[in-house]
């Protein structure tokens with residue numbers, strides 16, 4: 485399975501999940517000082533990225549670590565979750 489196929493499968497799953505459980509939106513009446521929506525989307529993106537990286541076949545380690553160097557905070561987390569075969 486190529487990375488592209490794998491990613492599109494995962495993407496479809498996320499979309500279905502979002503339909504089931506819509507993302508939280510801010511309830512501010514005027515303006516928006518809370519950034520709830522923005523914050524939530526940012527977290528969601530990181531969560532999805534992590535999931536993607538964790539499930540990624542070790543064949544794609546090179547790609548994985550390239551992404552991880554761009555997201556320094558994720559490295560140790562993913563390292564812990566990845567099961568070495």
Ligand SMILES: [Zn+2]
Pocket residue numbers: 510511512515516517518519520521
């Ligand atoms: Zn708000």
